[in-house]
Amino acid sequence: MKKVHIVGLGMIAVAIGIIVSMASDYSTYETFTSEKVKAGRECQVVGTLVKEKPMEYDAAKDANYFSFYMKDKSGNESKVIFHGSKPQDFDRSESIVLTGKLNGDAFEANHILMKCPSKYKNDKLDINGYQEVSATKS
Amino acid sequence: MIFENEFTLPGIAGQLCVITAFAGSLVSAVAYFISTQSKDETVQLSWKKFARLVYAIHAIAIAGIVGILYYIIHEHRFEYNYAWEHSNLQLPYKYLLACFWEGQEGSFLLWMWWNMVLGFVLMLRAGHKWEAPVLTIFMVVQAFLASMLLGIYFGDYKVGSTPFNLLRNVMVEAPIFQRADYLSFIKDGNGLNPLLQNYWMVIHPPILFLGFASTLVPFAYAMAALWKKNFTEWLKPVLPWSLFSGAVLGTGIMMGGAWAYESLTFGGYWAWDPVENASLVPWLILVAGIHTLLAFKKSGHSLRSTFLFFILTFVLVLYSTFLTRSGILGNSSVHAFTDLGMSGQLVFYLAALTIPAIILLAINWKKIPSPQTEEALASREFWIFIGAGILFISAFQIMLYTSIPVYNTIMEAFGFKNANLAPPVDPKSTYNAYQLPIGVLILILSSFALYLKFKKSDMKIFWRRMIFITVISSILATTIAWFGDLFFPTWFALLFASVFSITANLYYFIIVLSGKLRISGPALAHFGFGVFLIGVLLSSAKQHTISFNYRGIDFGQKMSEKDLHENQYMPRGSRENMGEYAVTYMGDSTSEPNHYYNVRFERIDSSTKQVIESFVLHPNAQINPKMGLIANPDTKHYLTHDIYTHVTTVPDKTDEDAQQVAADSFKEHIISKGDTIFTSNSFVILENIEKVEKSNRVNLEAGDLLVGAKLSIETMDGKKISAEPLYYIHNGVAEPIEERISELGLVFHLSKIIPDDSKVQIDVAEIKPEKDYIVMKAIVFPGINLVWLGVILTVSGFVVSLIRVFRRRNSISSIQVSVGEV
Numbered sequence: 001m002k003k004v005h006i007v008g009l010g011m012i013a014v015a016i017g018i019i020v021s022m023a024s025d026y027s028t029y030e031t032f033t034s035e036k037v038k039a040g041r042e043c044q045v046v047g048t049l050v051k052e053k054p055m056e057y058d059a060a061k062d063a064n065y066f067s068f069y070m071k072d073k074s075g076n077e078s079k080v081i082f083h084g085s086k087p088q089d090f091d092r093s094e095s096i097v098l099t100g101k102l103n104g105d106a107f108e109a110n111h112i113l114m115k116c117p118s119k120y121k122n123d124k125l126d127i128n129g130y131q132e133v134s135a136t137k138s
Numbered sequence: 139m140i141f142e143n144e145f146t147l148p149g150i151a152g153q154l155c156v157i158t159a160f161a162g163s164l165v166s167a168v169a170y171f172i173s174t175q176s177k178d179e180t181v182q183l184s185w186k187k188f189a190r191l192v193y194a195i196h197a198i199a200i201a202g203i204v205g206i207l208y209y210i211i212h213e214h215r216f217e218y219n220y221a222w223e224h225s226n227l228q229l230p231y232k233y234l235l236a237c238f239w240e241g242q243e244g245s246f247l248l249w250m251w252w253n254m255v256l257g258f259v260l261m262l263r264a265g266h267k268w269e270a271p272v273l274t275i276f277m278v279v280q281a282f283l284a285s286m287l288l289g290i291y292f293g294d295y296k297v298g299s300t301p302f303n304l305l306r307n308v309m310v311e312a313p314i315f316q317r318a319d320y321l322s323f324i325k326d327g328n329g330l331n332p333l334l335q336n337y338w339m340v341i342h343p344p345i346l347f348l349g350f351a352s353t354l355v356p357f358a359y360a361m362a363a364l365w366k367k368n369f370t371e372w373l374k375p376v377l378p379w380s381l382f383s384g385a386v387l388g389t390g391i392m393m394g395g396a397w398a399y400e401s402l403t404f405g406g407y408w409a410w411d412p413v414e415n416a417s418l419v420p421w422l423i424l425v426a427g428i429h430t431l432l433a434f435k436k437s438g439h440s441l442r443s444t445f446l447f448f449i450l451t452f453v454l455v456l457y458s459t460f461l462t463r464s465g466i467l468g469n470s471s472v473h474a475f476t477d478l479g480m481s482g483q484l485v486f487y488l489a490a491l492t493i494p495a496i497i498l499l500a501i502n503w504k505k506i507p508s509p510q511t512e513e514a515l516a517s518r519e520f521w522i523f524i525g526a527g528i529l530f531i532s533a534f535q536i537m538l539y540t541s542i543p544v545y546n547t548i549m550e551a552f553g554f555k556n557a558n559l560a561p562p563v564d565p566k567s568t569y570n571a572y573q574l575p576i577g578v579l580i581l582i583l584s585s586f587a588l589y590l591k592f593k594k595s596d597m598k599i600f601w602r603r604m605i606f607i608t609v610i611s612s613i614l615a616t617t618i619a620w621f622g623d624l625f626f627p628t629w630f631a632l633l634f635a636s637v638f639s640i641t642a643n644l645y646y647f648i649i650v651l652s653g654k655l656r657i658s659g660p661a662l663a664h665f666g667f668g669v670f671l672i673g674v675l676l677s678s679a680k681q682h683t684i685s686f687n688y689r690g691i692d693f694g695q696k697m698s699e700k701d702l703h704e705n706q707y708m709p710r711g712s713r714e715n716m717g718e719y720a721v722t723y724m725g726d727s728t729s730e731p732n733h734y735y736n737v738r739f740e741r742i743d744s745s746t747k748q749v750i751e752s753f754v755l756h757p758n759a760q761i762n763p764k765m766g767l768i769a770n771p772d773t774k775h776y777l778t779h780d781i782y783t784h785v786t787t788v789p790d791k792t793d794e795d796a797q798q799v800a801a802d803s804f805k806e807h808i809i810s811k812g813d814t815i816f817t818s819n820s821f822v823i824l825e826n827i828e829k830v831e832k833s834n835r836v837n838l839e840a841g842d843l844l845v846g847a848k849l850s851i852e853t854m855d856g857k858k859i860s861a862e863p864l865y866y867i868h869n870g871v872a873e874p875i876e877e878r879i880s881e882l883g884l885v886f887h888l889s890k891i892i893p894d895d896s897k898v899q900i901d902v903a904e905i906k907p908e909k910d911y912i913v914m915k916a917i918v919f920p921g922i923n924l925v926w927l928g929v930i931l932t933v934s935g936f937v938v939s940l941i942r943v944f945r946r947r948n949s950i951s952s953i954q955v956s957v958g959e960v
Contacts, residue, residue, distance in 0.1 A: 011527050029558040046561045063687045063707035063913045085705040085786040085913045
């Protein structure tokens with residue numbers, strides 16, 4: 001057997017090792033009621049902001065405490081506490097990805113990724129003055 | 139219906155150019171293909187001539203697309219979706235180009251443009267033997283790219299998306315487009331994402347895409363070599379191309395890092411974000427390919443892996459494009475992805491180029507020459523091979539993990555419901571856990587491999603030098619670790635390996651190469667990599683937040699939760715402690731569209747309590763009515779470290795101006811110079827009444843008169859603020875121009891001037907005071923300059939090697955010696 005072959009086999013072994021260890025590294029998208037979340041494991045939850053429920057953030061009181069309610073993809077609602085400042089334009093977010101774990105009644109997020117399509121791409125046509133014109137005409 | 143003021147000619151011309159570019163690349167590919175396959179030299183030549191002609195037409199068409207698109211954006215022709223979506227009237231001239239690559243179509247156009255330029259260079263330099271096969275591959279790729287801009291339906295399937303779409307054809311449902319005069323209502327475009335309005339964003343994408351485009355050259359040569367069964371000669375022209383590609387792609391990637399550091403707020407230059415990974419992985423494989431190429435050139439070994447690496451580099455560029463352009467990454471990246479519904483097309487092209495390449499390589503694998511003798515353990519080529527293997531493993535791990543969202547799609551395609559794999563919870567530490575040991579190995583390898591000679595080395599000298607370098611670098615590393623508190627095992631391993639690499643490559647440069655810069659490309663690149671990783675180590679291990687919020691929170695025993703309070707509340711005027719600084723938020727200023735928050739940093743000497751240094755940072759936020767608030771950091775640069783700040787929350791001031799003050803809430807005061815007005819929270823002294831020649835609150839015209847009352851306000855806690863309400867006479871009509879001091883809730887009007895008594899009437903209203911504050915974050919990045927320096931040195935190493943290749947070629951050809959060795 002040539003050295004190169006040994007090296008090649010070694011590399012394949014390492015590559016398989018990485019694939020196997022990925023099984024312990026990847027995380028999953030869960031819902032608030034799934035077993036993993038209930039067990040207090042760290043995972044990711046995708047959902048939308050519940051706009052009717054209160055958002056709490058008072059920079060003067062605690063600049064690193066922000067709470068809100070989120071509805072996950074199966075429709076379960078939960079209170080979410082984020083130890084950080086309130087992301088700007090949070091109200092306008094279209095979808096939210098939380099990373100964190102359940103702590104008592106609330107989901108404690110250590111990372112929030114919000115998708116705010118309007119931030120990058122405005123799907124709505126915004127035209128100055130058009131509304132008034134159509135109103136006077138009709 | 140005829141739409142008023144619509145200018146459709148450029149769109150039609152542009153679309154014609156797109157079709158011409160697409161058709162031209164196909165025809166040129168076919169012509170080059172026939173030329174390659176033909177045995178007869180005259181047939182070869184005539185087809186080649188024809189292919190070149192079509193290529194020229196294709197090139198003109200691409201230039202036409204670029205020119206017309208530029209015209210549409212420059213002239214603000216908002217009837218075109220591209221101009222409307224990516225630009226607006228306020229956009230500064232210098233960012234017009236950035237509009238091109240905000241959209242997907244523009245990115246493909248940029249890529250095509252570079253391919254076209256590189257194709258011309260190849261035509262001039264490739265020589266008769268290689269031009270036809272290499273450009274066949276080129277033009278096939280170019281046809282794929284051009285088809286991404288077609289926007290034409292074949293049956294129900296839409297191929298590509300054209301940048302020349304009219305807005306009314308994109309938003310078909312909007313009722314406004316029923317009107318012939320719809321354009322008169324579309325006053326302005328959507329505007330360019332403020333994050334892209336940055337000089338890095340003007341230069342980073344073109345360089346990155348030149349890097350991506352240039353990886354096609356080694357790929358096309360490799361394919362041509364397999365096709366023509368000419369397995370070795372292609373490496374000579376590919377060497378400079380691959381060095382060029384490595385330098386440009388590397389620069390492009392790190393410019394992206396510099397942009398992220400300077401204008402994004404995730405606090406760093408690298409976050410293992412899928413978009414970053416997708417550009418890094420092809421570079422790693424490309425570098426592996428450059429190394430095996432060199433090993434082959436000197437020893438005859440590693441030819442097969444060179445083929446593999448150069449093919450893989452381009453395949454990975456395509457795969458990266460698929461990842462970042464198909465929307466498949468969805469939830470896993472902070473970057474914006476626009477899915478134009480072309481993922482099917484991208485998958486098809488990926489397969490259409492990858493599968494033939496792999497088949498071609500597989501059937502020729504045994505025919506590719508490989509020496510019977512083994513590499514010696516004490517030879518440079520053996521360790522180059524190992525190093526390339528480690529680079530491959532590095533790329534493999536990054537790609538495997540970045541692709542996690544792809545597995546969901548694949549599983550769903552095979553009928554698994556609810557595939558819910560998500561990227562690692564903490565990507566930074568997960569990727570670092572693999573890449574840090576790999577970095578250590580690469581550093582060590584890239585240091586000692588240079589001391590080994592190709593084929594056979596004298597091990598006695600080798601070991602003597604290695605021992606010397608190990609001793610020196612152990613001492614240095616321990617000293618640095620002592621001062622920097624870096625004895626944590628993984629940190630120390632990286633520190634030692636970096637110092638080892640720096641020492642070894644410096645020693646090699648000075649002693650072995652006797653300081654000849656001309657031939658020290660590899661040593662310089664490896665040295666730079668060592669410097670880079672020391673910078674990475676210091677800026678990540680020793681990075682610390684100084685903006686801890688202590689207000690209203692009792693940490694008690696939970697000091698570990700300090701990490702959760704990295705955003706500091708800063709009321710205006712209050713001096714807060716941050717590390718060795720006393721920091722004061724002094725107020726904001728506006729320079730549309732940016733709001734600058736002026737934050738003063740004062741370094742206090744701990745014993746004398748004297749301010750020894752003072753500077754003001756201006757982290758800003760762009761409050762864009764359409765896109766919301768976008769924060770931009772500001773950084774104080776020192777040689778040894780940076781202080782990086784950005785605002786995370788600011789009070790919403792948008793309705794402050796709208797706060798109307800009822801007329802009856804004003805109290806009249808008729809006073810003269812030196813008199814005092816008392817309010818509920820302050821007293822106000824009239825200091826002077828004077829004619830004002832210039833003001834940024836009023837646009838003065840000839841014949842106007844402007845008078846100001848200089849007021850000095852002193853609050854109960856002794857703070858002094860000045861104010862100046864104005865009295866403005868324009869065309870004989872007098873009008874007071876108010877002065878509002880939001881933080882005290884005071885509104886002043888200078889409503890009458892009584893010249894006889896030299897008195898004035900000042901009306902004062904009290905409204906609810908506005909709280910002025912910011913929430914900000916400040917991070918110290920030590921050693922960040924080593925990161926940039928390391929990148930510059932590494933890229934310089936590529937450039938030095940590239941110059942050397944050219945010099946040798948020129949000197950060889952000038953003395954008419956047959957070229958045996960490059």
